[in-house]
Amino acid sequence: xxxxxxxxxxxxxxxxxxxxxxxxxxxxxxxxxxxxxxxxxxxxxxxxxxxxxxxxxxxxxxxxxxxxxxxxxxxxxxxxxxxxxxxxxxxxxxxxxxxxxxxxxxxxxxxxxxxxxxxxxxxxxxxxxxxxxxxxxxxxxxxxxxxxxxxxxxxxxxxxxxxxxxxxxxxxxxxxxxxxxxxxxxxxxxxxxxxxxxxxxxxxxxxxxxxxxxxxxxxxxxxxxxxxxxxxxxxxxxxxxxxxxxxxxxxxxxxxxxxxxxxxxxxxxxxxxxxxxxxxxxxxxxxxxxxxxxxxxxxxxxxxxxxxxxxxxxxxxxxxxxxxxxxxxxxxxxxxxxxxxxxxxxxxxxxxxxxxxxxxxxxxxxxxxxxxxxxxxxxxxxxxxxxxxxxxxxxxx
Numbered sequence: 001x002x003x004x005x006x007x008x009x010x011x012x013x014x015x016x017x018x019x020x021x022x023x024x025x026x027x028x029x030x031x032x033x034x035x036x037x038x039x040x041x042x043x044x045x046x047x048x049x050x051x052x053x054x055x056x057x058x059x060x061x062x063x064x065x066x067x068x069x070x071x072x073x074x075x076x077x078x079x080x081x082x083x084x085x086x087x088x089x090x091x092x093x094x095x096x097x098x099x100x101x102x103x104x105x106x107x108x109x110x111x112x113x114x115x116x117x118x119x120x121x122x123x124x125x126x127x128x129x130x131x132x133x134x135x136x137x138x139x140x141x142x143x144x145x146x147x148x149x150x151x152x153x154x155x156x157x158x159x160x161x162x163x164x165x166x167x168x169x170x171x172x173x174x175x176x177x178x179x180x181x182x183x184x185x186x187x188x189x190x191x192x193x194x195x196x197x198x199x200x201x202x203x204x205x206x207x208x209x210x211x212x213x214x215x216x217x218x219x220x221x222x223x224x225x226x227x228x229x230x231x232x233x234x235x236x237x238x239x240x241x242x243x244x245x246x247x248x249x250x251x252x253x254x255x256x257x258x259x260x261x262x263x264x265x266x267x268x269x270x271x272x273x274x275x276x277x278x279x280x281x282x283x284x285x286x287x288x289x290x291x292x293x294x295x296x297x298x299x300x301x302x303x304x305x306x307x308x309x310x311x312x313x314x315x316x317x318x319x320x321x322x323x324x325x326x327x328x329x330x331x332x333x334x335x336x337x338x339x340x341x342x343x344x345x346x347x348x349x350x351x352x353x354x355x356x357x358x359x360x361x362x363x364x365x366x367x368x369x370x371x372x373x374x375x376x377x378x379x380x381x382x383x384x385x386x387x388x389x390x391x392x393x394x395x396x397x
Contacts (some may be wrong), residue, residue, distance in 0.1 A: 031115065032130060050384035066317065069319065073128050074307050076300040077116065079109035081337075084161045087170035090340035091390050098388045103308040110157065110337055111250075112298035113149040125299055131222075131254035131324045138256070146257035148266050153292040157218070157338040158196065161381040171195050173339035176212055177346035178329045180355030181396055187345055190211040194373040201332050202229035202238045211359060212346070216242035218295075220250045220331040223257040223276065226284065238361045243286040252330055258296070266291040268371070297330060305333050309381060317369045326373040332382075336391065345394040348379040358381035 035235050068074045071154075077235065083092065087271035095104050109116065121137055129135040132255065134142055153159035158171060191197060191213035200220040205212060219241045221229075229238055241249060251258050257274050261282060264271045265290070268281045276282070306315075314323040325333070328347065335342045346359065348367065357365040369375055386393040 019206050030077070051300050068307075071128075072307050072315070073132070073292065073303055076105065076108045076304055077121070077298070080106040080107070081109070081155065081197070084156070084158055085165075085169055085171055085340055087340035090170060091336060092340070095336070095390055098390060099384070100309075100388065100390070105304060105308070106337070107299045107300055108304045110301050110334055111155060111295050112146065113155045113296075114146045115155075115256075116298065117146050125300050128303060129300065129321050131252060131297075131298045131299060132306060133332075136256060137253075137259060141256050145263045147293040148219065148263065148293065149296060151292055154295055157290070157295065157334070161195075164195065168195065171338075172341045173198060173335045173343070174213070174330045175335045175342060175344045175347075176200075176203070177332075177344070177345040177348075178204075178358045178360075179348060179352070180357060180361060181349060181352075181394070182346040182359040183208075183356070184209050184397065185211045186344075187211060187394065191215075191343075192343060195316045196339070198335055199242065200327050202233040202299050202358070202360075203242060204236055204238045204358075205231060205242060206237055208360060216244060216248055217333075218248050218325055219251055220297075220334075221263045222252045222254050222327065223271050224255065225252075225327050227276070233360070235359075236362065238360075240284045247293075249285055249294050250291075250331075250334075250368040251294065251328055253296055253299070253301070254324065262294060262296065265289060266294055301334070301337075304329060305330060309333060310377055312377050314371055314374065322372045323374070324372065326375065326378060329373075329381075332391075335387070342391040343394070344382065344391050347382050347393065348375055348397050350383070350395070351381065352379070353362060 003227060046120040083090075087093075091287040092106060096106075119139075122134060122142065125134040126137075127133060127135065149155075161171065172194045174191045188208075188210045192215045195276045197213060197215045197221065198218045199216045203212075203216065203219070205214055205216070221241065226241065230240060241247070251262055253262075254260060257276060260274055261276060262269060263269070264278075265282050265285055269276045270280055271282060290384060304323065306323075310325045310329060312323055314320060324330075332342075332344055332347065352367055356363075357367050367375065382391070382393050385391045386395075
């Protein structure tokens, strides 16, 4: 495997031009239902200037100014990994001609693996906290974990496509959230008929197969969301991630705990430090799990999703370091960047108040809103992607 290619700068937008009278600054309104996220490369309006008496064509253009706060980091690594299919109707080709074309960067690596790590990359990504970089993860922990992600199975989302294509030229994906809209939907068979089925967090399957299906191809989680799901949903039957021969486990790393758990689970060794410290190896993923079973989202990909698809107003507040797209949003947008056809089930829709928070709730529970995610902005994005024909969103209509 070749290491990732050098960084390529993302265009910083046009140089400032003489403003019209009474300019108004652009605002990002992440908490307002139905508001479209502003394009990330749109510069803020420059300060008001006094009119000049010089003819416009004789005035030298002002120097280019940065259009992004440095903490956003709208520059990313690039990858030359080719898609496994040549689907003529694939979403990755159509998105370039859609309203999302200017936001879409097809060469940002979706998954990270051992070939991405270098001292230079560590220095670059340690500036960004949480899921958006390697801040808070020491180099030894990072190098140890990524050293086991060294095969094509770790680098590719669909590592077994050659064995399951069955003559198909397009990868069809069902991305299943946990929303209450799925209860009584009877979409289980439809979901299971896709090539790959994505699930996340407290994915309770037993007893709900008729509505949500029974297969799990790719399970997205962080160590924190996994542990929280086990605690919160044990009463409705959730004991841990689905386990099957086809299931792959995709870490969304937002803490060093994820790199520590990855190493321990893949090598069947006890966790030697942190909140999950144990005397025996972790068993969340079954006894026969191997390093090839695991994948891990690249922090550049998560930061790119935040900056260009889900740039919420929280980024302008003191909560900017804890805000990120929800785990389900990362999962769905990862499918948009890797699948040819995407169907989304169990995601939030404008009539969300009609449904309980989860399909497995024993009684009605309203959807909870927290500062670390902007669920209304995500809901608006799902509507836009559906209307653009880039995903099919189940809306119970």
